[in-house]
Amino acid sequence: MITTSLVFTALIALSAARPHMRRATCPGGQTTANEACCVWFDVLPDVQDLLDNECGEEAHESLRLTFHDAIGFSLKQGQSGGGGADGSIMAFTDDELKDPANDGTDDIIEKQRPVALKHNVTFGDFIQFAGAVAVSQCKAGPHLKFFAGRPNATQAAPFNSVPEPIDDVDTILARMGDAGFSPEEVVALLASHSVAAQDTIDPSIHGSPFDSTPDTFDSQFFVETLLKGTLFPGNGSNPGEVQSAIEGELRLQSDGLLARDPRTACEWQSFITDHQSMITKFENAMLKLSTLGHDQNDLVDCSDVIPAPDGAKLPDASFPPTLSNADVEAACSATPFPTLSTQPGPATSIARVPAS
Known part of the structure; x- marks a missing residue:
């Protein structure tokens, strides 16, 4: 049985162990927790x-x-x-x-x-x-x-x-595991590729994005990486690059492998229809x-x-124009690939992010 005095003493010790937090008004007039x-x-x-x-x-x-x-x-x-x-x-x-x-x-x-x-x-x-x-x-x-x-x-x-784009999944998961990350957390961190571009895989196409909406934290990256690759955006295959499904989009070899590996495929696929889960897990990771x-x-x-993001309401993830379930290389055996609509119009062609 724990006595009241012992509980009180424990609370005092816990309080003393915590750094002193004092809400403040800063010289610029902003308020902050510390x-x-x-x-x-x-x-x-x-x-x-x-x-x-x-x-x-x-x-x-x-x-x-x-x-x-x-x-x-x-x-x-x-x-x-x-x-x-x-x-x-x-x-x-x-x-x-x-x-x-x-x-x-x-x-x-x-x-x-x-x-x-x-x-x-x-x-x-x-x-x-x-x-x-x-x-x-x-x-x-x-x-x-x-x-x-x-x-x-x-x-x-x-x-x-x-980890590098040329690494296989075993190597990537082992390196990330040694840093304390689970396979699911590795997938969560890769949500960053929804707003990413490359400069060094193929320098001839500086700024090529990894998905069709490189200024938006959406689930399109997780859809588009699972589409059958048909072309290279630049001068052909480079180390760490595999074919993508959209003109102007560069697909990392490592992304393509992780999207299709049984240890990560279901988590990858889950983000296609659960944007909030993707965001929450990315924040935690x-x-x-x-x-x-x-x-x-x-x-x-x-x-x-840290400023709050704009909180824009996004449309559901979808297939790029002219593409459909027939173009998907689904790899999650536990859950069927979700039913998605196809965007209207001609085949997508992505303009590269301009160099600064």
């Missing part, structure tokens, strides 16, 4: 300017950078496996950009670094903040949480931390990613600084 978050209201407009206030190339690259920085983490290797979301990719750029998996991150790193230095915030905090703000620029996007207080990185992440290498209890919740 005064330590006020600096991020100053950072916010500079990040929005960097992103051109749109879900464009800088937003795509900023979201990508959150992953490339944070995934340098290993449960098996411990400290030698990298510090997770610690900003090491920005602090030790010369080392980490030697890893081919980080090709194409140099531009956004060099755009972000001066802003982080201007506001005297750590690179680890800044990278995750910029990624959360970037997502808020996209239509119908998630509202990512942002925790601040990461210390500066002390070492570069090791090579082979970042991104919180986990953004705090890799840190105790979340040691960080300060500054999520109220």
Whole structure:
């Protein structure tokens, strides 16, 4: 039996263990749950300017950078496996950009670094903040949480931390599992590819998107990746690329494999008709990613600084014009592929995201 005095003592100890949280009015007039978050209201407009206030190339690259920085983490290797979301990719750029998996991150790193230095915030905090703000620029996007207080990185992440498009599913799931992610969480993180584009798989077609709506966090990516590939958007097959079903759309080999693997296919297919599940699971997986290498209890919740996305109501996922169930390579044996409508009009052709 637990006595009242013991319960009271436990509550006092729990209260003392928690950091002091004091709601504050910041110098700019904003209110926040913790005064330590006020600096991020100053950072916010500079990040929005960097992103051109749109879900464009800088937003795509900023979201990508959150992953490339944070995934340098290993449960098996411990400290030698990298510090997770610690900003090491920005602090030790010369080392980490030697890893081919980080090709194409140099531009956004060099755009972000001066802003982080201007506001005297750590690179680890800044990278995750910029990624959360970037997502808020996209239509119908998630509202990512942002925790601040990461210390500066002390070492570069090791090579082979970042899964690559050329990797098979076993390799990808093993690497992500070593960072603490389940196969279902891997699929959830890939919702980011609904607002993504490539620069380095085929440099001749800079900015080719992975789905037909690269400024919208919708389920089209999960539909279109399951369609039979018929063409390449550029000069032919490149390492890490397979044929896609839509002119101008680039399909990563790894996306195509994960969409069809029995360990991930049903979760992949489920997002086609459950946009809210996709959003919620992406938010949860991104919180986990953004705090890799840190105790979340040691960080300060500054999520109220992140702008809310527009919350646009999206149409249901559908087949692109001229395509139908006959073009689907369904791989989930447990659940039939959903019945979808086909968009009217001629076959889709996607314009590439312009270079900045």
